[in-house]
Amino acid sequence: MPLKIDVKDLNLFYGDKQALFNVSLGFPEFQTTALMGPSGCGKSSLLRCLNRLNDIIPNVHIQGKVLLDKEDIYAPSLDVVELRTHVGMVFQKPNPFPHSIYENVAYGPRIHTLFKDKTELDEIVEKNLARAGLWDEVKDRLHQPATRLSGGQQQRLCIARAIAVNPEVILMDEPCSALDPIATARVEELIDELRERFTIVIVTHNLQQAARVSQQTAFFHSGHLVEAGETGALFTMPQDERTQGYITGRYG
Amino acid sequence: MTSSLKTRRRKEKWFRRMGFLSLCLALLFLGGILGKIVYTGYPAFFRTEVAAQAERPDLLNVHARYFLKENKKWITASDDVDMYYKHEVVGNLTPHQIQAIDSLKNQGQIRLVFNTGFFTHSDSREPELAGIWGGLIGSLLTLFVTFCTAFPIGIGTALYLEEFAPKNRFTNWVEANINNLAAVPSILFGLLGLVFFIHFLGLPRPSALVGGLTLGLMSLPVIVVATRAALSSVPPTLKEAALGLGATPLQVLFHHVVPMAMPGIMTGVILSLARALGETAPLLMIGMVAFIATPPSTFLDPTTVLPVQIFNWSRSSEMGFVENTSGAILVLLIVLAILNGIAIFIRKKFES
Structure with missing residues (x-):
């Protein structure tokens, strides 16, 4: 399986504080990679390096390389706005815009003018809501405020919004941590379906979730990548003592 | 434990009472100020007019005669008259003038009307003509x-x-x-x-x-x-x-x-x-x-x-x-x- 994203010797600093130490990790195309580890281990920081959302935090600087399709996304010639159309993101807390359901999905296509006329935009909105498994639930109330949806529906709307700009990679930052178990199950099913079209990176501190949705898992501890590998193997035969401790619930 | 709970409850009660008292005081001041301004200011929206009559309307031109319907025209009174008519303040008026005003009052030749000039005139040295x-x-x-x-x-x-x-x-x-x-x-x-x-x-x-x-x-x-x-x-x-x-x-x-x-x-x-x-x-x-x-x-x-x-x-x-x-x-x-x-x-x- 070719690597969609390749992180090489990445060091990340918030001011003087180093948050990631020499991380090297490949993300295979059309697979789900779970980043796992205790709070503050740097997994979210790594995720935010992949679409350069860390740029908006003052005093962040980075050493090393992040290659997307063999191109360095930190190269000076790269346009960060364009990068983010290729690498979409879903956040920890559902964060729909305070507009209608329709406008939430239509926003990305609108700013990138991915359509010719209103009919085509309608189609884009329907297609992506359907992909996110939300179409049947909201088709009669597309023009109602998105904030009136339940938490799980809002998160699926955010996924629909992210995939509406046709990204190649979707980053998910603990997408289920604010959801109840049923909504979580829906989102997890969705992640599994989306894998056919997108490369997915998901941050989670829920072990079962990592085991359920991912093909590859990477375990982080205090800014270091402890070990990474095929999910089944990592859970059954962890090589490192710290991974074993985390998996068996001795800490974390 | 129970005694400390009592003290805490008492403190809360006092705090609430103080808050309510402050609110009452604030309302009292506000009401006082507004009341005073309204009480002093509302007569400014009315002005006193005196009926001026022509001795021989038949000597006037047609327009003037039409203008002087019923042989009289209402004209804004001076501010001394205004004050006397509104508040019975004598001010600079002579006893003779006061007598005249009273007799006008009896004949219905003096009246209070809405002071449109207060809104349509600009500033003046004369209070009865001054506007905003x-x-x-x-x-x-x-x-x-x-x-x-x-x-x-x-x-x-x-x-x-x-x-x-x-x-x-x-x-x-x-x-x-x-x-x-x-x-x-x-x-x-x-x-x-x-x-x-x-x-x-x-x-x-x-x-x-x-x-x-x-x-x-x-x-x-x-x-x-x-x-x-x-x-x-x-x-x-x-x-x-x-x-x-x-x-x-x-x-x-x-x-x-x-x-x-x-x-x-x-x-x-x-x-x-x-x-x-x-x-x-x-x-x-x-x-x-x-x-x-x-x-x-x-x-x-x-x-x-x-x-x-x-x-x-x-x-x-x-x-x-x-x-x-x-x-x-x-x-x-x-x-x-x-x-x-x-x-x-x-x-x-x-x-x-």
């Missing part, structure tokens, strides 16, 4: 200049500082100064206006332009602070969502941040304009204290504003002006209430 029209127009022109300068500059400054400016020593220093400027006594802005706009730029002295620019300087820091507060209250998760979709920082700003901050921004702007509308001290510094009997027709004409006119009237000793002062205060309060009402309306409208 000039001050009202002056206030509107001045406020327009204030809005046109303080609104775009204030919002632009706030947007830049909040969203684009690098966080370094210089911007920190600018921020601290803006916050301090918002608390500077307004008369200092008057001094600044005097030195800069009048002495340095040589703009005409008591004009709406200079007044508006000076009040604009005064409103700027308040608008900047209010706008920045509104901008920073927009949840960062929304900005991240838009950035994550590939929106440029400018698109994030104008598609999401500004619309969400709009109620707060508009409230801040309108409240600072309301403050500018009621401001007197800085305008006195730039010479807007002069007596001006004609309403301004351009931004460069000699202008007076409502609060300055109130200030001028309050220095007159005639009873008529005491009444006019309170009447003008009522009008100013109503205008301010309307502005605040608009602020509330806009906030509600943007919030829904």
Whole structure:
């Protein structure tokens, strides 16, 4: 399986504080990679390096390389706005815009003018809501405020919004941590379906979730990548003592 | 344990009582002030008229005869008569004059009517003829200049500082100064206006332009602070969502941040304009204290504003002006209430 994203010797600093130490990790195309580890281990920081959302935090600087399709996304010639159309993101807390359901999905296509006329935009909105498994639930109330949806529906709307700009990679930052178990199950099913079209990176501190949705898992501890590998193997035969401790619930 | 619970409960009870007492006191003061102003000011909205009669209407031309229907015409009385008729204050009237007024009263030749002149006339040395029209127009022109300068500059400054400016020593220093400027006594802005706009730029002295620019300087820091507060209250998760979709920082700003901050921004702007509308001290510094009997027709004409006119009237000793002062205060309060009402309306409208 070719690597969609390749992180090489990445060091990340918030001011003087180093948050990631020499991380090297490949993300295979059309697979789900779970980043796992205790709070503050740097997994979210790594995720935010992949679409350069860390740029908006003052005093962040980075050493090393992040290659997307063999191109360095930190190269000076790269346009960060364009990068983010290729690498979409879903956040920890559902964060729909305070507009209608329709406008939430239509926003990305609108700013990138991915359509010719209103009919085509309608189609884009329907297609992506359907992909996110939300179409049947909201088709009669597309023009109602998105904030009136339940938490799980809002998160699926955010996924629909992210995939509406046709990204190649979707980053998910603990997408289920604010959801109840049923909504979580829906989102997890969705992640599994989306894998056919997108490369997915998901941050989670829920072990079962990592085991359920991912093909590859990477375990982080205090800014270091402890070990990474095929999910089944990592859970059954962890090589490192710290991974074993985390998996068996001795800490974390 | 139980005894400590008792003490805590007692403390809470006391705290609530003190709060309620403060509220009562505040209402008492407010009611007292408003009551006094309304009581003193409402007669200003009425004026006394005396019927003037022609001795030989048959000698007049046709128009004049038509004009003098029933052989009489109602004419505004002098302020002494006005005061006597409204409040039975004798003032400078001679016993003979008082007798005459009483006999007019008995014959129905003297009456009280709504004082339209109070709203349509400009300032005058005679209280019965003085009105607020000039001050009202002056206030509107001045406020327009204030809005046109303080609104775009204030919002632009706030947007830049909040969203684009690098966080370094210089911007920190600018921020601290803006916050301090918002608390500077307004008369200092008057001094600044005097030195800069009048002495340095040589703009005409008591004009709406200079007044508006000076009040604009005064409103700027308040608008900047209010706008920045509104901008920073927009949840960062929304900005991240838009950035994550590939929106440029400018698109994030104008598609999401500004619309969400709009109620707060508009409230801040309108409240600072309301403050500018009621401001007197800085305008006195730039010479807007002069007596001006004609309403301004351009931004460069000699202008007076409502609060300055109130200030001028309050220095007159005639009873008529005491009444006019309170009447003008009522009008100013109503205008301010309307502005605040608009602020509330806009906030509600943007919030829904």
